[in-house]
Every structure is written in C-alpha cells, then in structure tokens.
Amino acid sequence: MSELSMFDVLGPNMIGPSSSHTAGACRIGKVGNKMSKGDISYVRFYLHGSFGQTYQGHGTDRALVGGILGFDPDDERIVESLNIANNLGIKYEFIKKDLGDVHANTVKIEIEKSDGETVEVMGSSIGGGNIIITRINGLDLEFTGEYFTLVVPHIDRPGIVTKVTSVLANHEINIAFMKVYRHTRGKEAFMIIESDNVVDQKTMDEIKALNGVMNTYSINLK
C-alpha cells in the first residue's frame, strides 16, 4: 500500500451514494471494459453478499454497467448507464449468487464479446472506492488498480518475463510491482505489471508482438 494522498482522504470524487457500492462497483466494471477492450454484446453480473442484497438501492447496477461502458466513478452518465447500454444494444443481467468464501461486496462479471468469446472478471469492493480484482478467466490472481496496471496473458515458458520487462525498460517504464500467475506449467499464464507511468500504445504493441505473448491490456483506474 502506498502512502495515502490528501485526495484519498478527501475523495474520491464520485457519483453517490456509496463509495463501496457505487464507486468501487464502477471501477470493477471498468476492469471488465478493459479486459474485453470495450467489445461487449452481453454481460452477466453475479452479485454476492451485500452487493446482491442492496444493489438497486445503492445504484450498484447502474455503476457496474457504467463501468462496463468505460465510465469513471465520477462520470455523471452513470445515472443513465442502463439506458445508454440499451441504446448501444448491450444486453445485461443481474443475478444474485453466493460466490463462496469471498468479500461481502463481490461481483463476478461474465462478458460475451461480439465474436462469442467470453471474458470473466471477478473483484471485490473493499471500501472507500478501493477494489481488488481476484480472478480473470478462471485464474486466481490479485491486483488493485491503484497503479497503472498492465495485464499480459502469455504462454508459460522460460525467458518470456525478461522479454516483456526489457521492452518496458527500453521505454523507461519503471515497474512498481510485478506478479506472474499460471494455470498449469507450459499453458496460459498472466503477468500483472504495476507501474508508476502510463504504458503507451506503442509499448503495448511491442509487447504484444513478442513470441509467446497472447495479448496486452492496460488498466488505468481513477
């Protein structure tokens, strides 16, 4: 955890009514937007615990859809997000579900892209608008979006981490934290790279072009 800023204490700037049920929900939704690169035809929100109990009263539904549309927690369009999604032809569904031994404010988002491919993002809103993403596409992992975050799905093989970090070094991107997660040896794995600076498109493209890298996703949450 980095040192608190004065804007963490006096903030976030947000659409009400609840930092955990509205602002945090929006940020988890936005991770869904980034992981599907905005290509969404159908999205299912599985709402656990307090999220499931009070999602309408807290506008959690509108905040999640707002996030899926790429809005930040202080975007006034959140109030109208369900209508905006309807107009864009994006279908959505809210399902109360016990997701097991997870934080009380947890949502699992299942996104169907236009080509039928599915993306799964699970995260918890842990208070004050802060979140933890705990699963992507069936793989348990952990990041908070507190830093500029680069998610790199890749094939688990020797040397791949060096290649990716070299590209970042060449572009003078300082890595604050980095973790690698995998399903099984030699199969799909994820690098979660948290950096102090924004990773630009050119750098992302260079990483994506590396042999063994499957894709790159940049997650920049307010």
Added chain:
Amino acid sequence: MNFNSAREIIDLSNSEGKKIYELMIARETELQGATEAEIRKNMARSLEIMKKAVEDSITKDIKSISGLIGGDAKKIYKNESIKGGTICGAMMKKAIAYSMGVLEVNASMGKIVAAPTAGSSGIIPGTLIALQEEYDLSEAVIINALITSSAIGLIVSKNATVAGAEGGCQAETGTAAAMAAGAIVEMMGGTVEQSFHAAATSLKNILGLVCDPIAGLVEAPCEKRNAIGASNALISAEMALCGVESIIPFDEVVDAMYKIGRSLPFELKETALGGLADTETGRRIKKEIHNN
C-alpha cells in the same frame, strides 16, 4: 516530510513556523510527486463539486434512489415559518441545510466528494461553504481549509478507521466533524494546538455513535447526522477559538474511537441489522424498498 499523529503535526508546525495546510502540501509534494499548483488545481476541482452539490440541493427537486429522503435542505434554506427564518442563526442554518443537501445529492446519485466518506460527505462542504458566504472568504482560503481538513483525516485513517463498517458512524461523521472543526479553527486564525483541540472535541462529542442505516442505504439517519456533524464542528471550533481546550489530546481520542469501534457489535456497523434499521418502522421501510 511525513507525519503519523497530531503530536507530530503540532511539533512540525511549531518548529517550522508552518500552518497545517503548508505541512500537508509539503508532504503531498514529496510523497506523491505533485506540484503545489497541481494540488491546488485538484482541490479547486473538489471545491467546485462540493459547491455544485450545495447549489443543486437548494435549487432543484432532489429525491433519493429509494425515495426515502429529499427536499429537506431546501425546506430549511427557504424556511419562513420561523420568525426571521431561523432559531440557530443565519450561519448555522446554512451549515445545516448545506450539509444535508450534499447528502441528498449523494443519495440521488449526484456527484460528491467523499469527505472522508460518501455517508459523511456533507459536513466539510456544509460548514466551509456556509462560513465562506457569511465571512466573504476567498476561494484560496477555503482550498487551504480543505487541505488542512485532509491532514486531520489522514491522522484518523492512519491510526484508526473512517469506515462505518469498521468503526460505526463515529468513524465517519465524527472524523468529518473533526476534520471540519480543525480546518475552521486554522482558517479563522487559531493556532495549530487550537485546531486539534477543536478536532478532539468534535470526535469526543459523538464517541460511540453507531451506524444503523435504514434498509442499508446511505440515506437515513445519515442525512440528519450530517447536520449534527456540521453543528458539532462549528460548536467545537468556537470553543477552541475561545481558548477552551480538550482535556484528552486528539491522538488519544482517535485511539479511543478506534477501540470503541472495534468493540461495537457487527449489527451496529453498517450491516443494517441493529439500531434504527431494526425498529418496527425501519424493518417495514426495508421491506417496502427491497420488494419494489
């Protein structure tokens, strides 16, 4: 530059001859890499959001998502049924109306600044904007006050909690009132010691206050507790500016608040299972809202 307690802030302020907001700006510059100009620009943006919320609450028809609250700030602001329009005085009347108004805007999915939380977001803007209008204070003065308030909130965040789920309402509206009170004292020319006497008094005044939101929503009793928080901040600031001291220092009051918060049963910490939420009327409202 960093600090973890009111004691450290007081010592730094005295040794360096700096106001609390100046110390906070120095800390932010060093730890976050932001320039003073950037900090002031961002804080001006926060103040703009606060002012817009106040303005909307007294000019527009506001209704919360559930329909439980809305329109109260306007009733107080425009009241003419009492002779002279107020029994508390013009400034207090505004502070009450504005702090409730921001909560109404929050509950209707309007834009607010969590200060330090959404549920307590009315207290700091309510008091500071009312004072700005009554004393004709500049934007720069209010921005400094907001920065001072953040330093006080930082001490609570570092040593205790500002979350209702962890510490009850005392952690939310108590901290907000402490932040506002300390900032008001500095803004009105008090010493750093007086700022923390005011902050300590505010927090002491509502130690033990539980978080028992009806139907689990950030609406009632939150809205009225913001009005109480605003008056609490103003009363505490007035005491401190007149030389009344808190017998227990701020840092120890924060510790006490945290201990009390931890010993509160979970039914009284935002779960909506106890207190007002678990009254006959509270349960009925919950049923009505969540069956819709």
